[in-house]
Amino acid sequence: MQFESQFIQVGNIRTHYYDVGQGPVLVLVHGGGAGADSYGNWRDCIPVFAKDYRVIAVDMVGFGKTDKPDPETFTYDQPGRNQHLSDFLDVMKLEKVNLIGNSMGGAASIGATLLKPARTNSLVLMGSAGLPIPERPSKELMHNLNYDFTVEGMRRVIGGLASPTFTPSEELVEYRYQLTMDPATKAALAAVNVETRKGTLNFDQELLRTIKQPVLVVNGKEDKVSPIARANRFLELFDNSWGYIMPHCGHWAMIEQTEDFCSTVQLFLSRVTGE
Numbered sequence: 001m002q003f004e005s006q007f008i009q010v011g012n013i014r015t016h017y018y019d020v021g022q023g024p025v026l027v028l029v030h031g032g033g034a035g036a037d038s039y040g041n042w043r044d045c046i047p048v049f050a051k052d053y054r055v056i057a058v059d060m061v062g063f064g065k066t067d068k069p070d071p072e073t074f075t076y077d078q079p080g081r082n083q084h085l086s087d088f089l090d091v092m093k094l095e096k097v098n099l100i101g102n103s104m105g106g107a108a109s110i111g112a113t114l115l116k117p118a119r120t121n122s123l124v125l126m127g128s129a130g131l132p133i134p135e136r137p138s139k140e141l142m143h144n145l146n147y148d149f150t151v152e153g154m155r156r157v158i159g160g161l162a163s164p165t166f167t168p169s170e171e172l173v174e175y176r177y178q179l180t181m182d183p184a185t186k187a188a189l190a191a192v193n194v195e196t197r198k199g200t201l202n203f204d205q206e207l208l209r210t211i212k213q214p215v216l217v218v219n220g221k222e223d224k225v226s227p228i229a230r231a232n233r234f235l236e237l238f239d240n241s242w243g244y245i246m247p248h249c250g251h252w253a254m255i256e257q258t259e260d261f262c263s264t265v266q267l268f269l270s271r272v273t274g275e
Helices: 038-042 076-091 104-115 139-144 151-161 170-179 183-197 228-236 260-271
Strands: 007-009 013-020 025-029 054-057 095-102 122-128 216-218 241-247
Touching: 007 076, 013 038, 013 076, 013 216, 025 038, 038 054, 038 170, 076 104, 095 104, 095 151, 104 122, 122 260, 139 183, 151 170, 216 228, 216 260, 228 241, 241 260
Parallel strands: 025 054, 025 095, 095 122, 122 216, 216 241
Antiparallel strands: 007 013, 013 054
């Protein structure tokens, strides 16, 4: 299924997104790995969700077809992504949204919710960032932080993101690899990784306790990038939260096990939001 690219000006950032379907608004926010964007992360989920929702999938600043400001003048940290996402929702004139965020996109969804709590109807956090990893970063995560801008390097990135049982298509490998070849993208990704190593993705845990919306925490059982311990901590911090742990699944639930992921999200939304 092909989706029509759309663009909107968010402050100084020309922002790319897809807008498919009708109904309650479901905003999909991709992760932050090398070659990540809204299409690559969500292309299999969009047609499923669009049967019942207005689905908006946005490219975060520095990714996909959204602008990539010069790192000399723009800081690629989590507060910046939170503000960009929140401003995007403002410019789109969206008053009530259900946010689904994967990895770094989960942190951005949390951040946008903290900035304007009344706008978020519910949250789905899948392999989400936002809390420190209890142990040292895994070698699987380091494949991404040390990406060398080669095809084989992209294979290592994908291998670290997915479970050992997942075999990516050559088309997917090439798609993500080509996205990293643009010089502006290279500079943005390098800046993102510098800020990630500083720990700017993490939120104050007492601040997270203030989120009272329904939250679904989804995690792959074999996720080496965002381990189950982090998912469990999210469940402890969010009063109104549910958890779903997917077996034989890594960091890419929406790609590795699309049907299971989408049906779980739909069940959650129908039960907690009435939508």
